[in-house]
Amino acid sequence: MEKVGKKIYFFSDAHIGLNSNEVEIEKQKRILRFLDLVKSNASELFILGDLFDFWFEYKNVIPSVYNNIIEALFGITKSGIPVHFIVGNHDYWTKDFFPTQIGVTVYKKPITIERSGFTIHLHHGDGLALDDNGYKFMSSILRNKLFIWTYSQLPVNLGYSIGSKLSRKNRSHHTLIDTHREIEGMINYATEKISNGCDVVIMGHRHQYLYHKIDNGLYINLGDWIEFNTYATFDGSDFKLNHWDK
Numbered sequence: 001m002e003k004v005g006k007k008i009y010f011f012s013d014a015h016i017g018l019n020s021n022e023v024e025i026e027k028q029k030r031i032l033r034f035l036d037l038v039k040s041n042a043s044e045l046f047i048l049g050d051l052f053d054f055w056f057e058y059k060n061v062i063p064s065v066y067n068n069i070i071e072a073l074f075g076i077t078k079s080g081i082p083v084h085f086i087v088g089n090h091d092y093w094t095k096d097f098f099p100t101q102i103g104v105t106v107y108k109k110p111i112t113i114e115r116s117g118f119t120i121h122l123h124h125g126d127g128l129a130l131d132d133n134g135y136k137f138m139s140s141i142l143r144n145k146l147f148i149w150t151y152s153q154l155p156v157n158l159g160y161s162i163g164s165k166l167s168r169k170n171r172s173h174h175t176l177i178d179t180h181r182e183i184e185g186m187i188n189y190a191t192e193k194i195s196n197g198c199d200v201v202i203m204g205h206r207h208q209y210l211y212h213k214i215d216n217g218l219y220i221n222l223g224d225w226i227e228f229n230t231y232a233t234f235d236g237s238d239f240k241l242n243h244w245d246k
């Protein structure tokens with residue numbers, strides 16, 4: 001049950017840990033101010049992936065650059081607000097930390113939820129580009145249990161430095177054709193979900209915010225917190241896409 005008067009918040013693609021120190025500190029401050037609002041004003045929070053630029057969960061070590069955000073999320077769950085984390089392609093490799101240490105529910109697949117009579121489908125948005133067999137092949141390797149185990153045997157500093165570099169490369173290697181294929185693939189996906197009965201489809205991943213009506217439904221892309229600082233809210237009757245400017 002939602003608390004009366006409170007909103008559901010959605011954001012994605014903060015890519016914590018992506019930037020150089022100064023930019024990173026400013027970005028984190030912005031996100032922390034936003035999370036303060038969430039704490040005071042939300043009935044629930046949904047994070048739609050790529051919260052971190054690279055998250056690979058080692059047994060005993062969490063990189064210090066993630067401390068503030070983790071603490072803020074823990075503050076939100078401690079105050080009784082459910083936090084849901086649908087992982088993205090940059091933070092797929094989560095294990096027990098989020099649910100057991102800070103009370104955040106993790107989803108490794110897209111989910112469909114019902115709130116106030118609306119059927120809402122939530123997906124990070126990766127893997128939907130047209131004819132993207134390269135992605136599908138890479139993703140099947142990176143999500144393979146043996147690969148993950150082998151990677152986890154690397155010393156932590158080495159593992160993180162390789163992972164962070166690959167994460168950055170991954171983002172900068174998109175061509176214009178890739179972008180168009182991806183935007184189109186995501187719109188096709190949203191259209192299909194809506195024709196199958198969803199009212200609203202929310203995704204991230206593309207780093208381009210979008211509020212797009214499809215037939216009787218709505219597709220929202222959440223944008224990002226690198227360039228746009230955008231997030232969505234649902235107050236029980238309306239979905240809004242908002243800019244954070246504090």
Ligand SMILES: [Mn+2]
Pocket residue numbers: 049050088089090124126204205206
């Ligand atoms: Mn992504």
